[in-house]
Amino acid sequence: MxxxxxxxxxxxxxxxxxxxxxxxxxxxxxxxxxxxxxxxxxxxxxxxxxxxxxxxxxxxxxxxxxxxxxxxxxxxxxxxxxxxxxxxxxxxxxxxxxxxxxxxxxxxxxxxxxxxxxxxEPRKFPVKECEKFEGNSLFYSIKDKSIFKDKTISIFGGGDSALDWAIELSNASKVNLIHRRDGFSGAEASVQKVKELNEQGKLNLYTKYQMDTVLGDKNIKTVKIKHDEGEIKEIKSDYVLGFFWFNxxxxxxxxxxxxx
Ligand SMILES: Cc1cc2nc3c(=O)[nH]c(=O)nc-3n(C[C@H](O)[C@H](O)[C@H](O)COP(=O)(O)OP(=O)(O)OC[C@H]3O[C@@H](n4cnc5c(N)ncnc54)[C@H](O)[C@@H]3O)c2cc1C
The missing domain is CATH 3.50.50.60 (FAD/NAD(P)-binding domain)
Incomplete structure (x- = not known):
């Protein structure tokens, strides 16, 4: 005792x-x-x-x-x-x-x-194909950011984690930030920073898009994202990160x- x-x-x-x-x-x-x-x-x-x-x-x-x-x-x-x-x-x-x-x-x-x-536990992508890549090229949290150096990363989400990571990783990686709405729930200063980086071509911002599917063999190669109005874009991606919220x-x- x-x-x-x-x-x-x-x-x-x-x-x-x-x-x-x-x-x-x-x-x-x-x-x-x-x-x-x-x-x-x-x-x-x-x-x-x-x-x-x-x-x-x-x-x-x-x-x-x-x-x-x-x-x-x-x-x-x-x-x-x-x-x-x-x-x-x-x-x-x-x-x-x-x-x-x-x-x-x-x-x-x-x-x-x-x-x-x-x-x-993290809220996950509702897309079935994501399960196959979870833990090797698709993550819901980051334990070691060095693996993303010089890679192309698609980050999904509009909260603080998505914004903070998009800003941080844009220093040494090519970052796509994809959010399903025009507005963000993260801190205003981070939203402004992300918009600035997008205008300077240091990050690609896609709003009103959501994950459609993820493609690859062992690792992810591309991600298809779908606009609210139905248009689909296929973007190159070595890694996918989902920062939605937690259950x-x-x-x-x-x-x-x-x-x-
Ligand atoms: C992805 C993410 C990013 C964040 N970024 C920021 C940020 O930039 N700035 C900021 O201010 N905040 C941030 N937060 C929030 C911040 O992490 C939390 O507010 C903070 O961790 C809360 O601390 P805590 O000690 O109260 O609880 P927790 O960190 O949740 O710790 C509680 C601990 O209690 C343990 N526990 C629970 N039940 C039991 C039990 N029955 N027996 C034994 N152990 C138990 C758990 O295992 C856990 O270790 C972020 C959160 C997340 C998820």
Whole structure:
């Protein structure tokens, strides 16, 4: 039985910084996460993507943010329980009894639920042919951006991830950004930057187009995109990236997989 002051459920940025704040006020804590590493969405879904909205940090990647948060809590020697999913919380007089999927048990005075989106999975292209290329030339998140250097990439989506990656990859790759609408849901500054790059010929922007099909043998060779009015274009592509959003359940203990 692990006994401590506070148990933090979730080693994403919220859980990591919370551990720092607890350390500052002199409380001991341990952190449990069902992933095999700390960092939450930042490390699992976009380790290589640039982040621009952290106060006093003009730019960093998901991995750099995680590493810095870990560095910041190093003085507190916090114990991590990774690959463990919290499944049960029970009140035990003035304390809590917590149990994980792997049978690890905790007796703690307080719990911080920093479970973020809980379990998440990317929303995928509805086109059947995409499945064949998933993981080799079609991706829903980027783990290593160096594979795209000098390649042609078709990015689908109109949110922050699609825009941020289109801007970032246009430095060393030929980028097509394809979005089903004229308007974007991402930050206005990024929308303006994408439009600027399009006007300068550094990126090709296709709005009101959607994926029609993807063609190739082992790897993708071209992508067919279809305009709202029916026109079809076939564009060369070494890689296809889809950044739509994630399928999340609504917030509940159930989403976190916890019996309460
Ligand atoms: C593709 C993408 C790009 C993004 N880009 C940006 C950006 O540029 N700027 C920005 O500010 N934000 C961005 N975000 C959002 C940002 O990543 C999240 O707001 C942030 O990760 C939330 O942190 P968190 O610690 O609250 O939750 P999370 O990062 O979701 O971490 C929660 C952790 O809890 C764990 N967990 C959940 N349930 C349990 C359980 N029962 N037992 C054990 N562990 C559990 C999960 O495994 C996870 O590791 C982006 C998100 C995505 C998906």
């Amino acid at each position: 692990n006994k401590t002051d506070v148990l933090i459920i979730g080693a994403g940025p919220t859980g990591l910084f919370c551990a720092h704040q607890l350390g500052i006020i002199g409380l001991n804590c341990e952190i449990v996460d069902n992933l095999d590493k700390a960092g939450g969405q930042c490390i699992e879904l976009y380790p290589d993507k640039p982040i621009y909205d952290i106060p006093a940090v003009p730019e960093c990647t998901g991995e750099e943010l995680t590493n810095n948060l870990l560095k910041q809590i190093k003085p507190f020697n916090i114990k991590f329980h990774l690959n463990e999913r919290v499944e049960e919380l029970k009140k035990n007089q003035n304390r809590w009894h917590v149990k994980t999927s792997g049978g690890v048990e905790f007796d703690v005075a307080a719990i911080v639920i920093a479970g973020g989106v809980g379990s998440f 999340y359940a609504t917030w509940s203990y159930f989403r976190l997989g916890i019996k309460y």
